[in-house]
Amino acid sequence: MPNILSVLIWLPVIGALAIALLPQNQSKKGAAIVASVILLLDCLLLKQFDITIPTFQLVENLPWLENLGLNYSLGVDGLSLPLVVLNGFLTWLVVCFCDRQIKERKQLFYILMLLIHAGVSGAVLSTNTLLFVLFYEIELIPLYLVIAVWGGVQRGYAATKFLIFTAISGILILAGFLALGWMPANPTPIFDYVTLQTISLPLEVQITLLIILLLGFAIKSPFVPFHTWLPDTYVESTTPTVMMLGGIVAKLGTYGLF
DSSP states (O other), X not given: OOOHHHHHHHHHHHHHHHHHHSOGGGHHHHHHHHHHHHHHHHHHHHHHOOTTOOSOEEEEXXXXXXXXXXXXXXXXXXXXXXHHHHHHHHHHHHHHHSOTTOOXXXXXXXHHHHHHHHHHHHHHHBOBHHHHHHHHHHTHHHHHHHHHHHOOTXXXXXXXXXXXXXXXXXXXXXXXXXXXXXXXXXXXXXOBHHHHTTOOOOHHHHHHHHHHHHHHHHHHTTOTTSOTHHHHHHHHSOHHHHHHIIIIITHXXXXXXX
């Protein structure tokens, strides 16, 4: 039986592919079923989670690109759990009740929302820093399309600005994690979160990496003065897009900082 964490990531992807094959008039029903199942799994995850254990739970670790230090490593702790549940709840609300502003290409809208959910879940459940960055960047693609397709008059400008700022954020975060994982003291690259906590680094290296990562996550959060993408994006986006963006996607920045 697959790990419930993997199911929470890949079920919306499989659901999005299935919805693409459905007739247009059945797409909402299909998306609602997928979102409802995800929400039920979130409730099951809450039930399985043991609040007395401070470490990662329901851990899954599969070898992937081991030479690069990139493994499919998942786990949930007290910080990621509420974000996983919030992500599922918001996706369920958007799909089932908040799509009235979407007049055209609803099928594509549901597909993109499920893909956004998958990317966010993958990011908050990753215990490998490179895997985190991968999911962190993947969710930008469907979110960009949601803004560009169903946004307001200046949606093209807002979507492009959002993409540029968040892409810069991703590059900085990737650079920081690569530098941390490939420190000269490490004989092999280390990107496992738990292992990285045991590494001792000189103070000047710690400060340099902190500044790089802080800048990257500050753009995503967004913190002043790196917030200028946010007003344009929010104003030009539809209500369901703002719900996902403000409700969970932007929280990846502060989650990353913690």
